[in-house]
Amino acid sequence: MKAAVLVFPGSNREGDVAQAIELVTGRRPAMVWHGDGDFEKTDLIVVPGGFSYGDYLRCGAMAAQSPVMAEVKRRAAQGVPVLGICNGFQIVTEAGLLPGVLMRNAHLKFVCADVHLKVETSQSLFTNRYQAGQVIKVPVAHAEGNYFADAETLKRLEDRGQIAFRYCAPDGTVDGSGNPNGSINNIAGIFNETKTVMGLMPHPENATEPMFGGTDGKALFEGMVEALS
Template sequence: MKAAIVVFPGSNRERDAEAALTQAMGKKPLMVWHRDTELPDVDLVLVPGGFSYGDYLRCGAIAAHSPILREVKARADKGMAVIGVCNGFQIITEAGLLPGVLLRNASLKFVCKNVRLKVETSQSLFTSQYEQGQVLSIPVAHHDGNYFADERTLDELEANGQVAFRYCSPDGEFGDEHNPNGSARYIAGIFNRTKNVLGLMPHPENAIEPLQGSTDGIPLFKSMVEALS
């Protein structure tokens, strides 16, 4: 498997993502600058977290128009795997790879803590090493993670099995008290229709070592390696 990480001015999780992919692949991914116009021959592109362009205009709005994103979108349309984490989720949503939008947290405050996620499906290249219904402990760190879409779009996501993760309690129950940002239907991550694109607000790359308090992010990266190698 060959992978690349897109780096923007303001990215701050690209090295965390590099560590996670290196651990899973046994080799380092490529780093691609946002102003590059050509994407290497890779199986996976990861768009990392951070504050691209200082979150001006809207989170991810400027980065979504970077030259390399045009190529990422073109490749994704042909089946290449893409994962966007946190700011990366905002970027690929703004770029049209995923439906909906990420709004300000309902609390209007930055949220940084470990949260619980329920795995909604194991039937994807990103989640095959999880069990459906499994509850994970993964950190979040965002101010604009409130996933929103109109009711018709949300119903389509549900009907097509495009919801990847939802915020939940340690017992896997749903409720507003377990929703860190107010996301519609407790959604923490979604796929595109063909499930080769995943966007999620929590940071699995920061849950790969015991010292981080959780290793629940490891299966996500191993799932991608298994599927794409």
């Protein structure tokens, strides 16, 4: 699996995700600068976390209009898988690759903590190494992770099985206790209709080696390798 990791001014998790990809593929991904309107063809495009353009105007709003994102939109339309993590999730929603928006956390605080996620489906190239209903532990680090979509969009996402992960309690109960940011329906990650684009607020790339405090995120990368190699 050959991957590209985008780099914007203000990205800060591009190295973490590149390392996670290298860990499972043995291959360093291509790092692609935001001004590049064209870059080598890859099996996967990752939009990493950070504070692109200093979160000016709205998180991800400026990055979504950058030359590299115009090319990502073209490739996504051709079916090239795109993974947006944290600020990357904000960027792909602002770019229109996923519906909805990430708003300021309901409690207005930056949250940096391990959270539990319930895997909603194993039927995707991103989640095929997990079991539906499985609970995993990964970290979050964000101030704008409060997912919101209008009622019609939300119903469509739920009906079509486009929810990838939900925040939950350690025992898998999906309720307010496990929700770190006020996200609607406890949504932590979603797919597009074809499940070739996934965005999530938590950082699976930071749960790939025991020294990080957990390895539950590793299967996400292993699953992509299996699906895309």
